[in-house]
Amino acid sequence: MVYLTRKIEFSAAHLYHNPAFSAEENRRIFGKCNNPNGHGHNYVLEVTVGGETDPRTGMVLDLKELKEILEREIMTRMDHRFLNYEVPELAGQIPTCENIAALIWKLLEPKINKGRLTRVRLWESPDLYVDCYGDGAR
Amino acid sequence: MRLELTRRYALAASHRLHSPHLDEAENQRIYGKCNNPYGHGHNYFVEVTIAGPVDPATGMIANLSDLDGYVAREIIEPFDHTYLNKDVEAFRDRVPTTENFCIEIFERLKRFPRARLVRIRLEETGRNSFEYAGQRNGDEHE
Numbered sequence: 001m002v003y004l005t006r007k008i009e010f011s012a013a014h015l016y017h018n019p020a021f022s023a024e025e026n027r028r029i030f031g032k033c034n035n036p037n038g039h040g041h042n043y044v045l046e047v048t049v050g051g052e053t054d055p056r057t058g059m060v061l062d063l064k065e066l067k068e069i070l071e072r073e074i075m076t077r078m079d080h081r082f083l084n085y086e087v088p089e090l091a092g093q094i095p096t097c098e099n100i101a102a103l104i105w106k107l108l109e110p111k112i113n114k115g116r117l118t119r120v121r122l123w124e125s126p127d128l129y130v131d132c133y134g135d136g137a138r
Numbered sequence: 139m140r141l142e143l144t145r146r147y148a149l150a151a152s153h154r155l156h157s158p159h160l161d162e163a164e165n166q167r168i169y170g171k172c173n174n175p176y177g178h179g180h181n182y183f184v185e186v187t188i189a190g191p192v193d194p195a196t197g198m199i200a201n202l203s204d205l206d207g208y209v210a211r212e213i214i215e216p217f218d219h220t221y222l223n224k225d226v227e228a229f230r231d232r233v234p235t236t237e238n239f240c241i242e243i244f245e246r247l248k249r250f251p252r253a254r255l256v257r258i259r260l261e262e263t264g265r266n267s268f269e270y271a272g273q274r275n276g277d278e279h280e
Contacts, residue, residue: 018195029196031203094197098141102192105139127146128202131187132139 003118004060005048008070010079013040014095017084030094038082043100044123045074047108051115061114073107097122101130109134142256143199144187147209149218152179153234156223177221182236183261184213184243188253200252212246236262240270248272 015038016030026034033039047070051060077087083095089107093099101122109117120132154177155169165173172178186209190199220226222234228242240260248255257271 016197020195029201093194096192096197098143098192098199099197102139102141129144131142131144133142134139 001050002053002060003048003050004063004066004115005046006063006066006070007044007046008074009042009044010075011040011042012078012081012083013038014083015039016094016096018094038084041124043078045070045104046119046121046123047104047117048119048121049112049115050118054114061112065114066112069108069111073111074104077107097124097128097130101132105132105134140189141192141199142187142189143253144185144259145202145205145209147184147186147214149182149184149214150179151182151217151220151222152177153222153229153239154178155233155235157233158231177223180262182239184209185259185261186247187256187259188250189256190253200250204252205250208250209247213243236260236266236268237270240268244270244272 014033015035016033017026017036018029021029047066049060049066053060078100081087083090083100087095087103089103090099101120104122105117105120108120117134121129122132123129153172154174155172156165156175157168160168186205188200188205192199217226222229222239224230226234226242229238232238240258243260244255244258247258255272257269259267259269261267
């Protein structure tokens, strides 16, 4: 098994607000992230695919293909977007790093047909990231 | 699907690698420059990885302000800008190698009440790092 990791970056805005909480609770639980006008991050996404190399090409999957999947599924959906309002899959969820990473996993997993999606690592900032693994991973 | 969240913290501290179980020559031979009697320092980075269910009301495994507060109290306050050998009780009789420091940090954080501690990764410099995830056959961090 060989693992291949591709890294992309996207910039997006979000805010944390749960309408089931009072204004005071939202402020207490989410702190600065509750600012009603939102704020943004430069997200860094590392996508790892594991598999056996194809003896004819020496590749697990063609990086060009992975690049196109990431462009179509992630960049067009999330880059320079306000995640709360412009990504319908996140509607009704708080767009935390946990929830965005889980969505990215769900979007990519069925699209990767050569090798298997092994890990999604989403950096929200240089001091915070979330890893998402499939069921049955170590 | 399984999620793990990792938060990275910085702390600066000095240490000296010297074992009372070894003689002077052996200490010098094994630890080299790190055995210099006055100690030396590093900018450490601590990566704390936690796991657990995501609360649908908050979208979080644990609130980062709770994690930051816990790490500040248990790790940053007692260790940042200290001389590990003299200022930290645990290293009075244990060599403060980054292996031992990594284990000490794990032991201090494993009771974080809001999520399960998965592992600690400790960078001593940009070129050395150590990871500890508890005893493999034990349940001490469950």
